[in-house]
Amino acid sequence: xxxxxxxxxxxxxxxxxxxxxxxxxxxxxxxxxxxxxxxxxxxxxxxxxxxxxxxxxxxxxxxxxxxxxxxxxxxxxxxxxxxxxxxxxxxxxxxxxxxxxxxxxxxxxxxxxxxxxxxxxxxxxxxxxxxxxxxxxxxxxxxxxxxxxxxxxxxxxxxxxxxxxxxxxxxxxxxxxxxxxxxxxxxxxxxxxx
Numbered sequence: 001x002x003x004x005x006x007x008x009x010x011x012x013x014x015x016x017x018x019x020x021x022x023x024x025x026x027x028x029x030x031x032x033x034x035x036x037x038x039x040x041x042x043x044x045x046x047x048x049x050x051x052x053x054x055x056x057x058x059x060x061x062x063x064x065x066x067x068x069x070x071x072x073x074x075x076x077x078x079x080x081x082x083x084x085x086x087x088x089x090x091x092x093x094x095x096x097x098x099x100x101x102x103x104x105x106x107x108x109x110x111x112x113x114x115x116x117x118x119x120x121x122x123x124x125x126x127x128x129x130x131x132x133x134x135x136x137x138x139x140x141x142x143x144x145x146x147x148x149x150x151x152x153x154x155x156x157x158x159x160x161x162x163x164x165x166x167x168x169x170x171x172x173x174x175x176x177x178x179x180x181x182x183x184x185x186x187x188x189x190x191x192x193x194x
Contacts, residue, residue, distance in 0.1 A: 054082075058086070067192055067193060067194075070131075094147035099143065100146075107138050109138065117136060136185045143180070144176070
């Protein structure tokens, strides 16, 4: 009876070693950890995403979520401002405005840079005490704004084809690509844009 238990234990330990070896060699279980680590690493992009998604969806609350409370952006940005922005885009690029964005590789700021930002924030927002930023990045953002293009009116039966139409297309593009650097800061454990 005792020998059967020993052989069973040996067989279980060998089987366990084989299963562990298979998991280690195939990387099973590691993929979840990588996805979790990647999500944790990219959490600083959330306020930038909130900002652009809020503009895309004309959701002022989502836009405001991207900024720290001490900036009092709710007093500076309204839903009318987003609607005005869309009206400007429609005047430039035509109807059916679409906004797409993508991120480049973020760069972590040094402690010296963070200290400078803390100092600048304290200068601008004098009613806030003890601004302490625990981390910060610059994030390159490419924003593409597209529309249906400006439609030229044809009056008095005039034909606008040919060179005039080509010049018109150059003057009234149907899209625009802008590149910018945005700052994301970790303040009170949350990430915000500045």
